[in-house]
Amino acid sequence: MNASLAQEFRKFSRNCHHLKQILRETQHILSEINETNVYCGENFQDQVLNARIVKKLEGILDCDPALIVLGHNFQARSVVINSLLNETLLPSSSECQQWIQISYGLANTITTCDGFAGITDKSVDSLGVTVSEKYFKIPNASEASSEHPTVLEIQLSHPLLRDRVKIITPPDGTSFIPSNFYNILQCELSKLLPILIFAFGEELLTEENIEELRELKERCPDFPVIFIRTLGCWPPKELEKNDKVLMENIQKDVPKYFSGHELFRDTLCDRSSPRKSTDRQLLALFHQLTSLGYLPLHSPKKGSPVTQTHCEEHSCRTDFIESLSKLDYMITFIRRCFQSYLIEAANILSDVISQCLQQFILSAYDMAREIQITPLRIQYAQEKEAELFRNLIMTASQKQQEIRKLIETTVTDMRNDLMEKVHNYSYSGVTVSDTAKVRTREEVRVATSEIHNLVLSELSSAVTSQLVMSVHCFQEIYFGTLQRCLESLERNCQNYDGNFLASVALKQTLSAAYNLKLNATSSSSFLHSFLDRLRKLLHSLQLPWTSPPCLDASWRKHVASEMLDSLNASQLAKTITTQFREKVKASHEAFRLAIVSLEDHYSSYLERTEEQRVAIRKYHAPKLARLALESMSVCDMIRYGLPKLGKELGRGQYGVVFMCESWGGVGPCAVKSVVPPDDKHWNDLAMEFFCTRRIPEHRHIVQIRGSVVDITYGEGVMPSVLLVMDRLSRDLYSGIRSGLTWLERLQIAIDVAEGLRFIHSQGLVHRDIKLKNVLLDSSNRAKITDFGFCIPEAMMSGSIVGTPIHMAPELLSGHYNSSVDVYAFGILFWYLCAGHVKIPYTFERFQNKEQLWTSVRRGIRPERLPSFDDKCWELMELCWATEPFKRPLLGYVLPQLEVIREDYIKLGFK
Known part of the structure; x- marks a missing residue:
């Protein structure tokens, strides 16, 4: 038993080392991804492997396994510890006032110290066969540390402890679980992976024991617990009155309780045994633990199907050993506990790596789409804007005659309304007296210019509104899709430092018809000549010895009327269309420059995107796929072991297929054995495994059920990868x-x-x-x-x-x-x-x-x-x-x- 248990600890340590190596490599790859800035501005490592996940993994892989022995008294605990070590290390008749920690050492020594970390060594002595009773009492209770418990550290050169295994037991007392147990467990023993062992003799659990176990289940629900009855007192004590009532209540349930639990069949089914009272107490104790939720009524089913993704078949965290003669059952229990821990860690790693790979695949899709679609979107924007430009220029040319007629009609229609506005107009640049008199001719000139601008402004507004209606259809055709395309390109173009946005230029092109203005300072040669003639006419009417005219409403109407009569509709139409074309051309040129700048920026951006996609496809994804294969293989190896290969079914370029009758509860199976000669073949195999494993079950797809890496193949030089799948x-x-x-x-x-x-x-x-x-x-x-x-x-x-x-x-x-x-x-x-x-x-x-x-x-x-x-x-x-x-x-x-x-x-x- 001792050698088998040591082997279980060794296997656990070896698997932990393998999983820690996978974790380190995963962290290294994710760190490289962050450094190479594959996902710009994102901490990819924190997204998929955050501190919470790492802490959970380290809580399994970096912690030393510890057997924490609790029980009714020190006598029962020492019997269990001595049985585990197969040595008479602890005397069974003593009481202990301090915690005891047994760990591995090159020499057998005993040390008294404050705390489990070896703080303030009190003494170091060589150790004989059995620990002397003098060490179990605290020498100077007044000097004991209030912050750390007094610990008796025993180091043994024992094979069971070689793989960083520790055995810990608390001081003796009336309580089943020490009052400071949870504080010590949380602080002093936080770096340990505990398996709790409860040792007791023939006694039933007292009410105090039941409350303590109930609290333990609430505060430490995930801790594995095994109960061991040491059979410390013989003959068994007489049942008390309350215990007799308990026994009477469960007599009718005897078949239900012992029929499902194989550990009790030999003892409880033998009704001719001379120890019937012991059997009844055993059943009563089992009933108490079952009522507390520690023991199942039925043994866990074996041979669960391999399609389960988690470790339900290893999830039983409690068990019961009825006597020390059956202590070998502890090996099975500890193996189940270690399997549960390892499978949990392997599944977490596998989920993290699979999430990374899935993210890579989605990113590769996005990058490929970006590389393919972006040039087409830019080309679409250029073509549609050029088409819009041509149509607007053509519209301006075709609309000139319509605008001329529109001006003539507008001048006639708006004369009365315009005269009313002129009548009520208030000068902005001229100060007139109550009698509308001014002192200088310059003031007359300013007033005349204001009236001209008012007339032209009203005329421009009326004509522009009509022109806007003509080009409004273009806004409906081009603005929606083209504008969204440009805004998307500019928004997704990171760190774009273009001086002008193409989307803004497009808006200006479409709004050119809204911004047409006619004023007295227009660049039109017609307006200049017209205003010059009009100014000379007015000046010719004012003789030097005459005073300036009265700038009243009649004068304003007269000036406006003369201007309207002097307007040339053809020249004004030409002025408007010329101004419209110039604005459209300016906006078109601005758009062209902006789109060229955008295209240049995207050219380098797409080159970087392609480099990132190649890095994901050729470097990061294959390495992570290999880690996914290894982590899943560790999980499958722990759960089901190596498949037993039968006769050869066939062989191909990359492997040999063997027959396998059953593996992991399913069968018949086919096992594809591949020995990857180099990293490339490893990566190809890993991607095959990942892609096939993630395909949901389908009636026309051969499903891969699992994988195992056989490190013993070829004497460990070239491991073989075994892919288990359905056999047809x-x-x-x-x-x-x-x-x-x-x-x-x-x-x-x-x-x-x-x-x-x-x-x-x-x-x-x-x-x-x-x-x-x-x-x-x-x-x-x-x-x-x-x-x-x-x-x-x-x-x-x-x-x-x-x-x-x-x-x-x-x-x-x-x-x-x-x-x-x-x-x-x-x-x-x-x-x-x-x-x-x-x-x-x-x-x-x-x-x-x-x-x-x-x-x-x-x-x-x-x-x-x-x-x-x-x-x-x-x-x-x-x-x-x-x-x-x-x-x-x-x-x-x-x-x-x-x-x-x-x-x-x-x-x-x-």
Whole structure:
């Protein structure tokens, strides 16, 4: 028992070391991501691996395992500790006034100190076989530290303690659990991973014990607890009155309590045992612990299915050992506890890494979309603005005659209203007396200019409102989509320092018609000449010896009327359209400069984005995928162990497939064994595992059930990765060779199309659809397997992968998408329709794959056989079309296949 328990601690320490290494590598990769600024302005590490998660992991992986022995008295505790160590270390008849901590040391020593951290050593002595009773009492109680408990530190060169294991027991007392236990557990023992052991003799739990255990369950619900009855007193004590009542109440429940718990079957079922009273007390004690919620009524079920993602089968954190003769059961309990801890840590790590990878995939999609869409959006903005500019200029030219007529009509219509405004006008630049007199001719000139500006302003406003109505349609056509496109480009363009925004220039272009003005200082040569003539006319009416005119309402009306009569509608229309064109041209030029600046900025931005996408795809994601594989493999190894390999089922370029009868509660299984020779193959395998593992369960997909890294393979030099998956009867190649009916082959085509469509819906591309990668069950229904080349579409690097005959022509160029699977399906469908596995004649005549690929690029495809149905042949031709965009989606292929199958069923085919 001692050696087996030490082995469990050693395995736990080894697995903790492995998981800590995975955690450190994960932190290192996330730190690199932050340093390389892949996610600009975001602390990616804090998002996926925050301090709370790290603290939880460190609370498992960095803590030393500790067996904390509690119990009725020191005698019971010392019996358990001596049994664990297989040595008579502690005397069983003493009382202890201080905490005892037993840990590993090169020499056997005993130390009295304040606190578990070894604060203020009091004495260090060599240790004999048994600890002397003199150490169990506090020498000077008055000198004992009030902040730290007095601890008797015992160091032993013992194999059980070698892997940083500690055994701790509190001082003796009347209480089942010491009053300062929780404070010490929280402060002094916070770096330990505790397993609580409760040791007691024949006694039942007192009311005080029950309250203490209830408080323990409330305050430490996740701590594993095992109860051990040490059988310390014999013969058993007589039952007290209350205990007799308890026994009478549970007599009727005897079968229910002991039938489900295998530890009690030997003792309780033997009703001829001379220790019936002991058995009753055992059952009563078990009933008390069960009532407190510590023990289940039934043993946990074994062989839970491997599809569970967490550790339900290891979640039982309490157990009961009825006597020291069955102490070996503690090995199983401690193994379950360690498995629970390790699986929890491995699942946390796996979830973190999977979240990172999922974020990478989504980011790669966004980056690929950004790289592809941004130039098109800029081009769209340029084209639409240029079209808007041309239409506005054309409108200005076409509207000149309409504006002339509009001016003539407006002058006639607005004369009365204008005269009323002129009549009530108050000068702004001239001070007139109550009699409307002024003193100088300069004041007359200013007043005249104000009246002219008033007339032109009113006329401009009326004409502009009509012109706005003419160009309003352009605002409805161009403003919405084009403006949103520009604002989105400018908003997403980080640190954009352009001097002028294209969206602002577009708004100015569209608002040019709103800002047209006619005034006395207009640049129009017509207005200058007109105003000069008008000024000379007015000045000629004022002789030097005459006084300035009276600037009253009549004078204002006279000046306004003369101006209206002197206006030339054609010249004004030309002035307005010229001004409109100049404003539109200025805005167009500003837009052109802004869009060029924006384009230059995005050019460097997209280059950085592509570099980040390449870094994610080629560097960060593969490394994290490998860590995901390792963390999940640790979890599966702990739960189910190594699969037992049977006979070889087949082998391929990258691995060997073996038979396995059962693993993790499911079977039959197939185990794909791969020995990655280098980091590239490790990364490819890890991405296959991650992509396949994240595919939801589907009836036409072969599901990977788990993985195990066998570090013992090749004497540890080149570990083997074992991928466990469902095992089916045969592959499609063997099925066609052995003979399948036409309807069975059509159904297989439907199954493959449905499975491929589901894969594509998950954002994945298989890239190696062929006969060998389609498996058949006993009913000849198909499932797609071998996701060795499967990868998210956004993570594809353009590598040339696949089987030559099934490879689409664009695969050789490195630029392809999910349509390559549709092409491969077309070739697969040719074999299904042909009913044999012989290579098409058009392909067979080529001597090497280079000739084959050259011919495929030129449009060479499999020949049509006489037995082919027209609909089947047309569907094949659509699927293997040379241009990827001409190939149908699988959502179209699937119903076509179902229609073909229904037609043949109606014709009586089987």
